[in-house]
């Protein structure tokens with residue numbers, strides 16, 4: 001995906017051109033007609049790593065990107081909600097689980113060469129407080145995994161891998177190994 005993927009002004013429909021505003025240090029897309037400066041930062045997504053009895057919930061994605069692969073429940077934050085509310089909402093929509101956030105696990109972003117989705121991902125550690133696990137919305141499957149059961153070869157995104165490793169290393173995560181039933 002090119003860095004600048006739009007050709008027309010979202011405000012008036014005029015043509016965008018690449019110019020450096022006088023007070024800035026890099027070029028921006030600026031409208032020829034109305035001078036609108038089209039700032040395009042990373043999109044923000046948030047989600048949770050829901051945990052019950054030491055096992056982590058992952059969902060199998062039913063849509064691109066990463067269709068058929070596993071990730072934690074996560075999605076774009078709406079303009080009128082907080083990161084925390086969005087993470088809880090996405091989790092409910094994709095897993096039918098009610099969760100309580102317990103910690104900010106990590107914030108993940110990557111250079112364009114390593115990821116073509118220009119997104120900043122916030123991942124919260126969460127405990128499951130209600131609901132019954134089943135896939136919802138864009139998910140085709142949902143399951144609990146111990147660290148040993150993680151489907152490493154079928155993980156959707158680099159941020160998923162990094163967040164699972166950070167979950168494993170988090171002080172709240174009990175040591176690996178068999179546990180009493």
Ligand SMILES: [Zn+2]
Nearest residue numbers: 009012031034
């Ligand atoms: Zn314009």
